[in-house]
Amino acid sequence: MRLAEFWLRYRKSRLAVVGAATASIFVLISIFAPFITPFPPFEQHLENKFLPPSSVNIFGTDQLGRDLLSRVIFGTRISMMIGLLVTLLSTLIGILVGACGAFVGGEMDELLMRITDLTYCLPTFFLILTALALFGPNLINLVLVMGTTMWPVTARLIRAEVLSVKEKDYVLASKVCGVGSATILFSEVLPNAIYSVIVASTLRTATAILYEASLSFLGLGDPSLVSWGWIIRESLPFIRIAWWMPIFPGIVLSTLVIAINLTGDGLNDALNPQLKER
Amino acid sequence: MLKRIIVSPAVLFFIVLLNFLLMKLAPGDPVRMFVSGTYAPPEYVEAMRHRLGLDKPLYEQFLIYISRLVQGDLGFSFVHNAAVLHLIGGRLYNTLLLTGLAFILSLVLGILLGVIASKKPYSALDNSASFSSLIVFSMPQFWVAIIFLLLFALYVPIFPPGGLISVGKTGVDYWVDFLWHLILPTFVLGLTNLATFVRLTRASMLEQLGKDYILTAWGKGCSERDVLYKHALRNALLPIVTMIGLRLPWLLYGAVLIETVFSWPGLGMLLYDAIFSRDYNIIMGIFTIISALVIVFGLITDLVYTYVDPRIAY
Amino acid sequence: MKAVDGISFEIDRGSCVGLVGESGSGKSVTGLSIMRLVPPPGRIVSGKILLGKQDLTELSASQMQKVRGKKIAISFQDPMTYLNPVHRVGDQIAEAVVLHADVGKSEATEKAIRAMEKVRISDAAARAKDYPHQMSGGMRQRCLLAIALSCNPDLLIADEPTTSVDVVTQAAILRLLRDVKNETGLSVMLITHNLGIVAEFAQKIVIMYAGNIMEIGDVRSFFHRPYHPYTRALLESVPRLDRNSHTLTTIRGVICDPINKPHGCTFHPRCDFSEEICRREKPHMIEVTQGHLVACHQYG
Numbered sequence: 001m002r003l004a005e006f007w008l009r010y011r012k013s014r015l016a017v018v019g020a021a022t023a024s025i026f027v028l029i030s031i032f033a034p035f036i037t038p039f040p041p042f043e044q045h046l047e048n049k050f051l052p053p054s055s056v057n058i059f060g061t062d063q064l065g066r067d068l069l070s071r072v073i074f075g076t077r078i079s080m081m082i083g084l085l086v087t088l089l090s091t092l093i094g095i096l097v098g099a100c101g102a103f104v105g106g107e108m109d110e111l112l113m114r115i116t117d118l119t120y121c122l123p124t125f126f127l128i129l130t131a132l133a134l135f136g137p138n139l140i141n142l143v144l145v146m147g148t149t150m151w152p153v154t155a156r157l158i159r160a161e162v163l164s165v166k167e168k169d170y171v172l173a174s175k176v177c178g179v180g181s182a183t184i185l186f187s188e189v190l191p192n193a194i195y196s197v198i199v200a201s202t203l204r205t206a207t208a209i210l211y212e213a214s215l216s217f218l219g220l221g222d223p224s225l226v227s228w229g230w231i232i233r234e235s236l237p238f239i240r241i242a243w244w245m246p247i248f249p250g251i252v253l254s255t256l257v258i259a260i261n262l263t264g265d266g267l268n269d270a271l272n273p274q275l276k277e278r
Numbered sequence: 279m280l281k282r283i284i285v286s287p288a289v290l291f292f293i294v295l296l297n298f299l300l301m302k303l304a305p306g307d308p309v310r311m312f313v314s315g316t317y318a319p320p321e322y323v324e325a326m327r328h329r330l331g332l333d334k335p336l337y338e339q340f341l342i343y344i345s346r347l348v349q350g351d352l353g354f355s356f357v358h359n360a361a362v363l364h365l366i367g368g369r370l371y372n373t374l375l376l377t378g379l380a381f382i383l384s385l386v387l388g389i390l391l392g393v394i395a396s397k398k399p400y401s402a403l404d405n406s407a408s409f410s411s412l413i414v415f416s417m418p419q420f421w422v423a424i425i426f427l428l429l430f431a432l433y434v435p436i437f438p439p440g441g442l443i444s445v446g447k448t449g450v451d452y453w454v455d456f457l458w459h460l461i462l463p464t465f466v467l468g469l470t471n472l473a474t475f476v477r478l479t480r481a482s483m484l485e486q487l488g489k490d491y492i493l494t495a496w497g498k499g500c501s502e503r504d505v506l507y508k509h510a511l512r513n514a515l516l517p518i519v520t521m522i523g524l525r526l527p528w529l530l531y532g533a534v535l536i537e538t539v540f541s542w543p544g545l546g547m548l549l550y551d552a553i554f555s556r557d558y559n560i561i562m563g564i565f566t567i568i569s570a571l572v573i574v575f576g577l578i579t580d581l582v583y584t585y586v587d588p589r590i591a592y
Numbered sequence: 593m594k595a596v597d598g599i600s601f602e603i604d605r606g607s608c609v610g611l612v613g614e615s616g617s618g619k620s621v622t623g624l625s626i627m628r629l630v631p632p633p634g635r636i637v638s639g640k641i642l643l644g645k646q647d648l649t650e651l652s653a654s655q656m657q658k659v660r661g662k663k664i665a666i667s668f669q670d671p672m673t674y675l676n677p678v679h680r681v682g683d684q685i686a687e688a689v690v691l692h693a694d695v696g697k698s699e700a701t702e703k704a705i706r707a708m709e710k711v712r713i714s715d716a717a718a719r720a721k722d723y724p725h726q727m728s729g730g731m732r733q734r735c736l737l738a739i740a741l742s743c744n745p746d747l748l749i750a751d752e753p754t755t756s757v758d759v760v761t762q763a764a765i766l767r768l769l770r771d772v773k774n775e776t777g778l779s780v781m782l783i784t785h786n787l788g789i790v791a792e793f794a795q796k797i798v799i800m801y802a803g804n805i806m807e808i809g810d811v812r813s814f815f816h817r818p819y820h821p822y823t824r825a826l827l828e829s830v831p832r833l834d835r836n837s838h839t840l841t842t843i844r845g846v847i848c849d850p851i852n853k854p855h856g857c858t859f860h861p862r863c864d865f866s867e868e869i870c871r872r873e874k875p876h877m878i879e880v881t882q883g884h885l886v887a888c889h890q891y892g
Binding site: 015118121122123124125126127129130131133134135136206210213214217218219220229232236239240243246247250253254257258260261262265 | 289292293296297300301303304305409412413415416417418419420421424425427428432527528530531534535538539549550553554556558561562564565568569572573576
Binding site for chain 2: 629631654657661665670673676677678688691692740
């Protein structure tokens with residue numbers, strides 16, 4: 001599908017466009033964070049603690065007088081990084097496992113399918129939680145554990161696609177011409193499979209971001225990083241006197257996740273031929 | 279169904295193995311937990327290590343681990359000074375109650391709303407319902423809990439701000455009080471999981487409503503109500519039942535977060551405290567129990583499915 | 593896009609009208625619209641459906657529900673998908689009974705079993721407890737007919753009742769329909785593309801093409817002397833054993849695009865006799881002999 005055609009189809013849903021635009025804004029915010037924060041996120045002004053939202057501190061201040069807006073802006077970096085890295089890793093593993101199994105077939109396929117199924121029925125969140133608790137809640141561990149547990153959906157998608165395309169005529173024709181298997185895989189099979197994978201990956205980004213926030217909220221976040229979940233966790237003892245402390249980070253987090261989900265839905269409608277025309 | 283019965287123990291075994299490996303791979307010496315802070319002579323450390331069986335070969339340790347598990351020994355919590363199983367057992371009921379009620383709430387309401395949405399797909403009502411369920415689904419569950427806590431327990435004190443019961447009530451008052459405490463967390467957990475069932479039901483219903491037997495039903499003179507509920511929903515429920523089993527981990531995940539916000543004394547709070555106090559045995563124990571719950575629930579779901587679909591002969 | 597455009601015909605009590613046409617001719621839609629069951633976004637734009645003196649288009653939804661199944665009943669092709677897979681067959685028939693008669697569940701089940709016996713399902717009482725997937729294709733088709741006949745309707749619309757069954761069952765179903773017709777004075781509208789069963793079973797034939805009626809006539813005279821070029825071509829294309837032909841005759845061209853129908857007479861691009869007027873004007877139905885109508889400029 002050409003880019004122009006894709007954009008035309010995607011544009012049909014206004015919500016999807018708004019979602020994509022919002023997500024892009026978040027990306028920009030996370031990149032340019034140090035330049036746009038009004039205050040340094042770790043700077044404490046104990047004389048200013050628990051200030052409600054004002055023109056100086058748009059989101060108010062927290063229990064140590066730190067500007068909440070700045071902290072939330074920096075939190076964007078964490079979420080975006082987690083989202084992107086986890087998605088990349090899990091999609092990569094998923095493609096490898098799925099394509100390998102489908103292409104090679106036989107016992108290897110059986111084995112990989114079993115592993116995929118097993119990983120799929122694990123209670124993911126709790127596994128990540130346990131692993132993080134044991135190995136230490138830093139960014140690398142987080143990305144690794146999430147990436148290595150969230151790939152089964154992609155693996156299944158890829159495997160199904162590869163299997164369906166494997167026997168198709170144009171693949172056999174290529175083989176007859178002497179084109180190597182790997183080349184066939186990359187040039188013929190994957191481009192078709194990639195659409196559903198893109199959609200699945202987008203939605204997984206949202207899940208990863210929510211997971212990270214939840215883990216930080218429970219105390220398994222990296223304290224040196226300013227994660228939204230961690231901010232909300234810190235606000236718990238003070239919600240009676242400082243309602244802005246949990247509310248604003250939550251609004252921002254929800255907005256990002258909604259934007260990603262809308263984008264994912266929009267991609268789904270644009271990339272997968274649906275009977276949506278009614 | 280048969281496949282599930284065979285596969286489930288395998289999955290459970292895999293989880294136990296995973297747990298064990300995680301434990302072994304984790305940095306930090308278990309012995310240090312005993313001797314934390316104080317200086318211990320090397321012979322003492324050695325003796326400790328031998329007593330804990332840490333000098334045995336890995337597979338032997340694993341066998342010991344399994345045998346302990348089977349006997350219900352999930353380890354010991356030094357923070358609480360009690361057996362992990364005992365601690366979990368005490369809290370399990372509260373979590374199951376909360377999760378169970380929320381599950382029923384979100385399932386029943388979700389199906390109802392899904393059926394209504396499928397009556398006029400792509401209408402303004404349907405689109406706005408889809409959109410709002412997307413929004414609720416995208417919000418972190420702990421944050422929704424905080425909002426409800428702020429709104430309905432702190433600023434407008436209709437409900438208590440957490441806990442299981444207030445002190446000093448007896449008899450009927452006790453149960454009323456208990457319910458009063460139960461309402462808000464159950465509602466939040468149900469609300470945040472509602473969206474999935476609405477979407478699922480709607481999609482499943484739309485698929486059924488396009489089928490031929492619906493035309494036969496209309497041709498008989500069935501009313502719209504009959505067609506929707508007696509015919510379409512009955513068939514639409516089948517894929518829904520399949521999906522229910524997969525939803526439990528998500529519900530438990532939500533329960534853990536919401537319990538924390540509402541100080542509901544269940545597994546969630548236990549977990550929260552355990553993370554804070556680095557009580558690893560509890561964390562792993564909870565993981566094992568929850569995995570077992572998920573597997574059992576999957577089996578039950580399969581059983582229900584064979585009962586509900588007459589095409590499956592079992 | 594008009595699936596059916598300006599058609600009009602009558603069905604006499606106790607007789608059978610065969611509605612014949614290729615796929616896409618609009619015959620099934622005609623049957624559905626009589627029941628006001630056209631699937632959305634389709635709808636009846638204009639016209640009347642007269643059941644006796646009553647115009648069905650004027651009825652409310654709930655009134656129409658009472659007519660469906662009771663006065664007019666419909667049965668479909670391919671019974672596997674037209675039966676609810678999770679309800680027992682007996683219950684599905686009994687449901688129709690309960691909807692239109694004030695009876696209890698057990699009496700309805702009794703009636704259902706009797707309806708099954710009427711359509712010649714052996715061991716009906718036991719079969720009533722079966723699910724559709726446990727039955728053969730022929731039995732399922734009979735069940736669909738049982739549902740339709742269970743409330744003794746005045747008119748049965750049978751949409752391709754024999755298409756998806758084997759020849760032996762086909763004959764049996766036709767026999768049974770004839771017997772029911774003779775016993776109860778049931779009127780039948782038989783929708784099919786099979787000229788053979790129409791010849792055997794119907795009294796009147798209506799030929800449809802691309803949403804229009806081409807010819808209406810009494811069966812005997814029809815086969816003896818078809819008037820419309822389309823009808824003639826249809827009859828000619830049926831392979832015959834008594835003629836020594838090496839090639840099969842077909843109607844040249846392909847069926848027209850339902851969205852872009854030809855101007856004037858819809859059949860003219862494929863007609864060997866088409867003239868200038870056929871391209872410009874749509875022909876009206878003209879009575880060529882007693883009870884025999886044709887829509888063709890040749891006769892007008």
